[in-house]
Amino acid sequence: MPAKKQITKEKILDGALEVVRQSGISALNMRSLADACKCSTQPIYHSFAGMDDLKTAVAKAILNVFNGYIENEIAKKEFPEYKAAGMGYIRFAKEEKQFFKYLLMNDGMAQTGMQRESFDTSVFMIMKNYGLYQDAAAKLHMQMWIFVHGIASMFATDYIDLDWETVSGLVSDAYFGFVNNLKDNKNDN
Numbered sequence: 001m002p003a004k005k006q007i008t009k010e011k012i013l014d015g016a017l018e019v020v021r022q023s024g025i026s027a028l029n030m031r032s033l034a035d036a037c038k039c040s041t042q043p044i045y046h047s048f049a050g051m052d053d054l055k056t057a058v059a060k061a062i063l064n065v066f067n068g069y070i071e072n073e074i075a076k077k078e079f080p081e082y083k084a085a086g087m088g089y090i091r092f093a094k095e096e097k098q099f100f101k102y103l104l105m106n107d108g109m110a111q112t113g114m115q116r117e118s119f120d121t122s123v124f125m126i127m128k129n130y131g132l133y134q135d136a137a138a139k140l141h142m143q144m145w146i147f148v149h150g151i152a153s154m155f156a157t158d159y160i161d162l163d164w165e166t167v168s169g170l171v172s173d174a175y176f177g178f179v180n181n182l183k184d185n186k187n188d189n
Contacts, residue, residue: 007043016058025102028058062099066092079168082125086148086171093152100156104149119145132182140178147174 015036019028030041030051037044048054066089073088074081093100119141126137151167154160162170 007037007039007047009047012037012044012047012054013057013061016054017061020058020062020102021096021098024098025055025058025106028055059103062096062103065096065099066103069096081129082122082144083168083171083175085122085125086144087168089148090152090155090167090171094155097156097158100152105153105156136182140182143178144171144175147171147178 012033016028016033019032019036023032030044033044033054034041044054048057069092070085070088073079073091074084076084078084079087093104119138122141122145123134123137126132126141127134130137132140148171151160151162151170
């Protein structure tokens with residue numbers, strides 16, 4: 001009977017997430033991961049084909065954390081669904097700075113293959129909840145995404161530290177400004 005695996009793939013992935021959470025993606029290498037897992041590099045190489053395979057798994061795990069923030073914010077029902085998704089995006093950046101930087105300021109999202117799907121999901125949410133046609137919903141979402149990503153990036157890089165009420169007000173103001181601009185442009189055409 002073969003020996004039972006002492007260091008599981010899940011434990012290695014948890015260790016990788018902790019390295020990234022504490023020190024960023026640039027700190028993740030086989031040696032730092034082995035140190036975090038208190039093992040040699042051998043179990044890591046048995047579980048992952050190499051660093052690219054490991055980083056893809058890390059990106060997908062971080063995407064799950066990110067999606068959890070969005071889902072939790074929506075579930076609170078403190079804000080309308082679309083605003084809650086934006087607030088979850090910002091909260092993720094504020095509370096999981098290194099995860100945000102990797103997933104949404106580097107190539108982490110590209111490694112998950114979820115870039116387009118995430119955008120389309122948000123556009124559909126706007127269409128469903130606010131009755132906008134696809135072109136207008138896509139334009140509104142692009143504008144809001146740029147705005148929300150800007151606030152989130154400033155939190156992730158410790159550039160700002162605003163209270164949550166201020167953040168909520170800024171997001172609402174931007175949303176209503178963009179919506180009014182869409183209405184004005186529709187009437188001008």
